[in-house]
């Protein structure tokens with residue numbers, strides 16, 4: 001099937017620079033996606049955007065170029081609950097990728113077992129309105145109860161303004177809970193203001209909650225973008241990510257977010273995104289926890 005990209009779609013950056021920052025041995029890119037290819041793995045009818053293709057081979061080439069050892073591939077909403085592209089990438093990764101799937105209440109136990117065998121270790125619940133239609137919370141809680149028995153966790157994606165309304169639901173989740181992109185703070189608001197304070201309190205009061213300190217390119221409003229050799233990119237996001245890394249060093253993950261769906265202003269150079277890491281994790285110990293120890297504990301516990 002041939003698909004036409006959403007108008008204005010920005011394709012991933014074709015020729016990323018080699019990062020100056022050398023990631024520690026065994027580093028995991030813990031948030032990235034594969035898209036299609038659409039003629040092999042069609043995009044879901046209920047999708048809110050149609051991306052450019054981004055194949056497993058292209059993802060694995062980027063992994064090697066940036067110096068990472070492994071990937072955690074997260075099901076993107078353009079594939080709905082059809083996890084075939086994700087599973088195909090996992091089974092062709094030679095054990096170097098694990099996954100986070102999207103499932104519906106109708107998923108069978110045998111299907112869950114099949115996903116587990118392929119390397120899936122979590123499900124994603126998305127609350128970003130431009131990406132998904134609402135799924136009833138009782139359905140999500142039922143799914144969370146079932147996947148908890150497999151030792152999986154729940155990844156949640158929401159925007160900062162929605163945390164108060166979602167707090168009780170998130171608190172009821174029976175698994176480790178991983179927040180995408182720090183709950184999307186508005187970085188024009190003060191670091192010590194009530195909105196980000198609520199997110200930090202959410203992490204403080206829930207020892208099972210982790211956060212990805214990813215996506216400065218999505219959160220930044222004043223940049224400058226990670227392009228043209230820029231070594232001080234996304235300055236406005238640095239204090240927020242640094243705060244989370246330093247307060248919760250054992251519960252943070254980092255990922256490229258390649259191929260960066262739905263960016264509007266620019267497409268970052270992924271090599272320069274890697275150079276963002278030492279600005280938010282300022283010691284070798286913090287870097288090792290963020291890039292190796294934490295993702296390994298969550299996704300490859302049998303090796304820890």
Ligand SMILES: O=C(O)/C=C(\CC(=O)C(=O)O)C(=O)O
Nearest residue numbers: 075076077078131257261262
């Ligand atoms: O890739 C991300 O993490 C962020 C996304 C896309 C997304 O989550 C999805 O399509 O599932 C976004 O903000 O548009």
